Amino acid sequence: MSLTTSTKFAQPLPLNTTSSRSKEHKLLFDPFRTNSFLGSTHKLRFNSLSKSNQINLHRRSAIVAVSDVVKEKKAKSSTNLLITKEEGLELYEDMVLGRAFEDMCAQMYYRGKMFGFVHLYNGQEAVSTGFIKLLKQEDSVASTYRDHVHSLSKGVSARAVMSELFGKATGCCRGQGGSMHMFSKEHNVLGGFAFIGEGIPVATGAAFSSKYRREVLKEADCDHVTVAFFGDGTCNNGQFFECLNMAALWKLPIVFVVENNLWAIGMSHVRATSDPEIWKKGPAFGMPGVHVDGMDVLKVREVAKEAIGRARRGEGPTLVECETYRFRGHSLADPDELRDPAEKAHYAARDPITALKRYMIDNNLVTEQELKTIEKKIDEVVEDAVEFADESPHPPRSQLLENVFADPKGFGIGPDGRYRCEDPKFTQGTAHV
Amino acid sequence: MATIVGAATALSASKSFNSRKLHLRSRRSLSVSERKGSFLVVRSDGSVVHKAHRAQKLIANAVATKADSSAASTASKPGHELLLFEALREGLEEEMDRDPTVCVMGEDVGHYGGSYKVTKGLATKYGDLRVLDTPIAENSFTGMGIGAAMTGLRPIVEGMNMGFLLLAFNQISNNCGMLHYTSGGQFKIPIVIRGPGGVGRQLGAEHSQRLESYFQSIPGIQMVACSTPYNAKGLMKAAIRSENPVILFEHVLLYNLKERIPDEEYVCSLEEAEMVRPGEHVTILTYSRMRYHVMQAAKTLVNKGYDPEVIDIRSLKPFDLHTIGNSVKKTHRVLIVEECMRTGGIGASLTAAITENFNDYLDAPIICLSSQDVPTPYAGTLEEWTVVQPAQIVTAVEQLCQ
Numbered sequence: 158m159s160l161t162t163s164t165k166f167a168q169p170l171p172l173n174t175t176s177s178r179s180k181e182h183k184l185l186f187d188p189f190r191t192n193s194f195l196g197s198t199h200k201l202r203f204n205s206l207s208k209s210n211q212i213n214l215h216r217r218s219a220i221v222a223v224s225d226v227v228k229e230k231k232a233k234s235s236t237n238l239l240i241t242k243e244e245g246l247e248l249y250e251d252m253v254l255g256r257a258f259e260d261m262c263a264q265m266y267y268r269g270k271m272f273g274f275v276h277l278y279n280g281q282e283a284v285s286t287g288f289i290k291l292l293k294q295e296d297s298v299a300s301t302y303r304d305h306v307h308s309l310s311k312g313v314s315a316r317a318v319m320s321e322l323f324g325k326a327t328g329c330c331r332g333q334g335g336s337m338h339m340f341s342k343e344h345n346v347l348g349g350f351a352f353i354g355e356g357i358p359v360a361t362g363a364a365f366s367s368k369y370r371r372e373v374l375k376e377a378d379c380d381h382v383t384v385a386f387f388g389d390g391t392c393n394n395g396q397f398f399e400c401l402n403m404a405a406l407w408k409l410p411i412v413f414v415v416e417n418n419l420w421a422i423g424m425s426h427v428r429a430t431s432d433p434e435i436w437k438k439g440p441a442f443g444m445p446g447v448h449v450d451g452m453d454v455l456k457v458r459e460v461a462k463e464a465i466g467r468a469r470r471g472e473g474p475t476l477v478e479c480e481t482y483r484f485r486g487h488s489l490a491d492p493d494e495l496r497d498p499a500e501k502a503h504y505a506a507r508d509p510i511t512a513l514k515r516y517m518i519d520n521n522l523v524t525e526q527e528l529k530t531i532e533k534k535i536d537e538v539v540e541d542a543v544e545f546a547d548e549s550p551h552p553p554r555s556q557l558l559e560n561v562f563a564d565p566k567g568f569g570i571g572p573d574g575r576y577r578c579e580d581p582k583f584t585q586g587t588a589h590v
Numbered sequence: 591m592a593t594i595v596g597a598a599t600a601l602s603a604s605k606s607f608n609s610r611k612l613h614l615r616s617r618r619s620l621s622v623s624e625r626k627g628s629f630l631v632v633r634s635d636g637s638v639v640h641k642a643h644r645a646q647k648l649i650a651n652a653v654a655t656k657a658d659s660s661a662a663s664t665a666s667k668p669g670h671e672l673l674l675f676e677a678l679r680e681g682l683e684e685e686m687d688r689d690p691t692v693c694v695m696g697e698d699v700g701h702y703g704g705s706y707k708v709t710k711g712l713a714t715k716y717g718d719l720r721v722l723d724t725p726i727a728e729n730s731f732t733g734m735g736i737g738a739a740m741t742g743l744r745p746i747v748e749g750m751n752m753g754f755l756l757l758a759f760n761q762i763s764n765n766c767g768m769l770h771y772t773s774g775g776q777f778k779i780p781i782v783i784r785g786p787g788g789v790g791r792q793l794g795a796e797h798s799q800r801l802e803s804y805f806q807s808i809p810g811i812q813m814v815a816c817s818t819p820y821n822a823k824g825l826m827k828a829a830i831r832s833e834n835p836v837i838l839f840e841h842v843l844l845y846n847l848k849e850r851i852p853d854e855e856y857v858c859s860l861e862e863a864e865m866v867r868p869g870e871h872v873t874i875l876t877y878s879r880m881r882y883h884v885m886q887a888a889k890t891l892v893n894k895g896y897d898p899e900v901i902d903i904r905s906l907k908p909f910d911l912h913t914i915g916n917s918v919k920k921t922h923r924v925l926i927v928e929e930c931m932r933t934g935g936i937g938a939s940l941t942a943a944i945t946e947n948f949n950d951y952l953d954a955p956i957i958c959l960s961s962q963d964v965p966t967p968y969a970g971t972l973e974e975w976t977v978v979q980p981a982q983i984v985t986a987v988e989q990l991c992q
Contacts (some may be wrong), residue, residue, distance in 0.1 A: 297741065330774035340773035347740060347777070348769065355760055358730040362737020369743060373719055374690055399730035406725070560775035563833035567812045569861050569908025572915040572947050576861070577908075 238520055239455045245517045248454055249528060251290055252282040252510045253535045255306035258315055259485075261539045262305065262322060266489045270547070271322045275336045278306040280452075280484035283509035284416050285310045287457025287479075288384055291465055297345040297383040299360035302337035304349045307386060312344045315542035325549035332552045333560060353387075354394035357413070360385035361400045364411035364474075371471075382468040383411045390421025392435045401442040401476065408473035412464045413439075415478045416451065422487040423495045439476030451479030452507045455516065482507075558584045669852045675845040677819035678708045681826035682746065684855065686716055689744065692830055695722040695735055696748030696785075705750045706786055706845050732758035732783065736765045739781040744830060752787025752839065753799040766835040767808040782829040784838035788879055788929055789966050789977050791843070798966035798973075802906050803935040805837055813906040814860055815839040815878040819849040821904060824858030832860060839906070841879045863910035869899035872987050873917040875940060876927040877903050880978060884927050887983035896987060906936050914940075915948050922953040923990045927978055932960035957986050 240248070259277040266275050278285065281303075289298060289310035300307040308318050313329050321328025322336055330340050330349075337351040347363055350356035363383040370379040391397055392415055404411050415435050419426045427433050439446025445467075449460045457479055464475035482504035486493030517523045562568065565578035577583055672680065686692045693716075694700075694709055700723035703710035713721040724731040728749065735745040749755040755762065766779055789798045802813055812834050816822035822840070829836035866881065867888060876884045881902050888898050899917050903909060918924055924944055926937040937958040944956060959978040967973050 299737075328774070330772060330776070333774050334772040338772040340769075340776050342773070342776035347737065348773070350764075352760060352764060355733060355764060358733025358761065359737035359740065359765060361730070362734035362739070363741045364737075365734055366738045366741035366743050369693065369719060369738070373693075373717070395727075396730050396733065399725065399727035400734075402725060403727070403730065403734065560771045560773075561810050562812075563770055563775070563778040563780070566861060567810070567832075567834045567908065569905070570910050570912045572911045574912040 238522065239459070240522070242517075242522050245513070245522050246527070246531065248286050248290060248458070249510070249513055249517070249523075250531045250535065251286040251310055252454065252513065253532055254309055254315065254538065255282040255285060256510060257532075257535050257539045258305060258309060258318070258542070261319075261543060263485070263489060265319075265322070265543065270543075271324070271336070273335055273337075274302070274488045274490060275322070276303040276488045277485045278303055278483070280504065280508070281416055281418060281481045282306065283454035283457050283513075284386070284414065284451050284479045284481055287454045288386075288412070288414060288461040288465070291458065291461050292382065292384065294344060295381045296465075297347050297360065297363040297381065299347045299356040299363070299383065299385045300339070300349055301353075301356060301387055301391075302349075302351045303388075304337065304339045304346075308339040308341060308344075308346050308349075311341070311346050313339070313341045313346060315538050316545040317341075319539075319542035320546040320549050323546040323549070324551070325546055326552040326556065327545070327549040331556065331560070333556075347383075354391045354396035357385050357387060357391070357396050357400045360411060361404055361409060364404065364409035364468075365407070367410050368407065368471075380469045380471075381410065382465050383409075384414055384465070385411060386414045386416060388421065389415060389417040389419065389426045389435065390424065390429065391415075392417075392438070393429055398438075398442075401438065401444065401474070404474040405443045408471065410468035410471065411474045412461070412468055413474060413476045415476070416481055417478055418481050418483045420483070420487070420496060422491065425495075434478070436476060436478035442476075444474045444476055446476045446478070448478045448480065451481030452504065452509045452512065454509055454513050484508075554585045554587075556584065557586045667850060669850045671848060671850045672819050672823075673845065674816070674819045674822050674840075674847040674849075675706050675708050677823040677849070677851060678816075678826050678840065679710060679712070681823035682709065682830070683712065683715075685827055685830040686712070686720065689830075691742060692744045692746070693720045693722065693738070694746045694748065695724050695731055695738075697724055697726055697731075697750045697754075699723060699748050704748065706840075706842070708840075708845075709748070728754050728757035729759075729761055733761040733765060735781050735783075736761060736769070736779055739779045739835075740769070740777045744780045744782075746782040746784060746830065749783065749785030751797050752785045752801050753796055755783065755785065755801060756799075756804070758783075759804070762805065762811070762837075763808045767810040770810055778833050779835045780833050781835045782826075782832075782838055783835070784826075784829070784840060786840050786842045786845070788839075788841040788843065789961070789973065792968055792970055792973055793842070793966075794968050795965035800930045800935075800961070802837075802839060803930050806907050806936060806939060811835050811837060811907070812860055813837045813839065814904055815841075815906055817841070817844060817878050817881045817902055817904070819847055820851045821858050821864060821902075823851060824856055825860065825904070827857045828860045831857065836860060839878060843879055858904075861905050861908060861910060863913040864902040864904050865899075865913065866902050867898065867900040869897040869921070871897045871921060872899065872923040872925055872990055873914075873921045874898050874900045874925045874927060874983070874987070875903050875914060876900065877906065877936070878929060880927045880929050883978060883980050884983055887980040887987070890980065890984050891987055894984075894988075896991060898987060903940070909940060909943055911943060911947055914944065918944060918948045919951045922951055924952065924956045925983070925986050925990055926956065926958040926960075927983055928958070928960050929977055930960055932958075932963050935960055954990050957990055959983065959986055 255278055259279050262275055262277060265271050285306045289307060298307055298311050305318055309315060317329035318339060321330055321332060321334060321339060324332045326332055330338060334340060334349060338349040340346055340348050347359055348356060360383045367379055367381040370376045417426060417435060421429060436446035436448040447460050450456045460477055464477055467475055484505060514528055518525065566576050568577040571577045698705055699709040700713035700718055700721045709721060732747050735747040738745050766781060769777060770779055787800055805811060805813060814825050816825050825838060829838050874884050884900055888900055891898050899921055901913060901917055926940055928935060928937040930936045937960050941956050941958050959982055962976050964976055966976055
């Protein structure tokens with residue numbers, strides 16, 4: 158079917174722009190019909206697993222909840238604003254930071270300040286901001302290789318992230334992780350996982366720890382939640398399914414967030430996935446599955462509130478599919494030749510930052526000037542991050558072997574009978590191992 | 591899953607004896623200096639069907655020591671007698687009692703008690719969350735253990751069979767091994783990954799794997815292999831207490847070894863080798879089950895007038911080059927006996943390490959006896975030819991000492 162007419166882009170998922178496929182795509186429900194921030198006040202009717210022992214019942218209601226999301230929102234929307242001014246400014250600032258930071262990364266990459274694979278988050282900011290800004294510092298986040306902005310949203314400083322990208326000793330991982338391996342123990346950023354899917358079990362383990370602390374260690378106030386971010390490509394990987402099963406089985410406090418940007422590098426989601434509606438896989442495992450417009454930070458935030466709340470109350474996991482789009486190629490090394498310009502243009506018109514700006518101004522929450530002030534501030538933050546990274550020292554040779562083992566006795570005993578790590582020059586790697 | 595619980599029958603030593611201090615001087619408080627071990631006897635063929643055919647070849651009773659044996663009654667001795675799987679369990683239980691963050695996860699570790707009963711009864715005592723029965727999803731539950739370790743727990747992940755951990759290779763390599771480093775030292779992974787491996791009794795190729803050769807080049811991971819109830823317990827406790835990820839290799843044929851171990855608490859060093867039998871003529875380096883083939887060969891060798899020094903290297907990564915080096919400097923001859931694959935195995939790494947460090951002390955080229963590079967065959971005869979047999983060890987020593 159031909160997908161060149163603009164109306165087709167109202168379909169959220171089955172965009173196939175690369176060939177003249179005769180196969181009829183199944184039409185999905187259309188969350189984009191209301192192309193605005195209208196009506197996110199509707200509380201999702203998540204089914205509480207604890208309230209019903211009847212599996213069939215709760216599965217059915219979980220699905221109902223999903224399909225209700227779009228329709229029922231309209232009615233209530235005009236009366237209530239979805240956010241306060243302060244919240245709006247916080248969301249705006251975080252999204253602008255994410256965007257400006259990534260744009261700067263592209264510049265710095267092309268200037269030879271950073272190397273390797275650098276995957277930028279442009280276009281997907283509503284997802285990171287919508288979820289992470291609702292989290293506490295003690296809550297954990299597991300990301301993917303596209304992890305700069307998740308780290309920033311979680312509170313890691315732009316300086317620490319930029320410096321990491323520059324491979325400097327002041328980076329959040331001392332220059333040892335790089336673009337795809339951002340970590341922060343302080344902010345509970347668990348990584349930074351470069352292989353598809355491998356972060357999901359780790360996130361599940363963090364959620365297991367929360368449950369363990371509450372139920373075994375009797376830390377009654379431990380209500381920490383873990384949010385695992387991953388993409389549409391990951392949803393065909395076994396670890397995704399295995400962890401949905403375990404998380405639902407043990408009612409772990411975790412939210413699985415699919416950032417469905419429709420493309421796994423060059424593989425269109427609909428070419429890779431038998432049933433492209435990922436959210437449907439939640440109910441199959443006994444947890445609610447929710448589809449949300451990932452270009453709309455307020456909608457994402459509403460869904461996130463419910464899902465995080467469920468997890469915090471001990472009611473178990475939720476699968477959230479955020480339909481989003483990346484405005485750049487897969488990585489800075491990707492020529493991005495496969496995606497149809499019309500498709501790109503469609504999503505570019507739905508830029509989540511512009512949309513939030515319009516919503517706030519239309520509702521007289523903020524003035525243009527206030528937003529300009531934020532943009533200016535963020536420009537300065539990002540400039541400062543670059544300066545800081547540029548001036549920071551490269552890691553010294555003595556750092557080379559410092560973090561291979563938490564207990565350096567793991568390097569063993571040398572011929573002289575002493576632990577190798579006792580040699581003061583040892584961490585340079587010049588002592589014979 | 592193949593269950594061969596009980597396939598290996600252990601006979602307690604008919605003669606027990608006090609060995610001389612077989613252990614090296616203690617370098618660290620963790621090491622053992624005062625142990626007076628009674629040697630154990632393993633008879634690795636418990637099958638009635640095969641007994642007549644194979645008993646002679648496969649009895650691996652490790653009684654060839656220089657120490658005089660005395661027929662002291664075991665009853666009057668201090669300590670308590672345990673099978674190896676019970677010793678592992680005892681170590682695990684002690685650590686779970688000591689530290690509430692220690693937990694176990696794996697297939698059938700809870701209600702079933704573990705496929706080799708290492709976690710028997712622990713779920714009843716500690717509850718289903720601390721002894722967590724997982725779905726059959728190795729990569730994911732191993733990753734979950736890593737996530738739990740990053741966030742404050744000390745999980746012990748059991749591979750029902752060591753070979754199954756191939757399915758968790760990504761988590762073991764990328765996250766267990768590298769995450770502490772890539773996070774700039776921020777996150778620790780105090781996890782223990784353990785399980786039964788090695789060539790058992792006709793388990794077929796997939797259940798007979800020795801994964802140590804695959805795991806050894808992963809940075810950031812320590813590997814130890816237990817071989818006696820005493821060191822099984824001590825290494826289990828040490829592995830749990832370590833801040834590093836540790837892989838503990840157990841052998842399917844050794845679970846029913848019996849030994850008297852101390853009543854008082856002890857912990858072994860993860861980095862130290864164990865002197866099994868001091869000697870003068872040749873250094874034999876081995877680990878895990880091959881220790882018993884070596885000791886059987888040693889008996890023959892002693893009768894032939896040789897005085898071999900036998901070291902159980904125990905720490906497969908890193909090597910205890912002090913103990914190994916001292917022995918090489920004394921005997922000037924090295925024989926390595928392993929069950930690992932010949933290509934890229936532990937023996938190959940050990941050969942390289944010795945050559946690099948102690949080449950000047952060698953009077954003869956190192957001989958390395960490994961398993962054949964073959965998928966472990968099912969047929970008993972073929973399987974037997976796959977792994978090193980005592981007669982080959984005797985021949986190799988004779989050749990080395992010419």
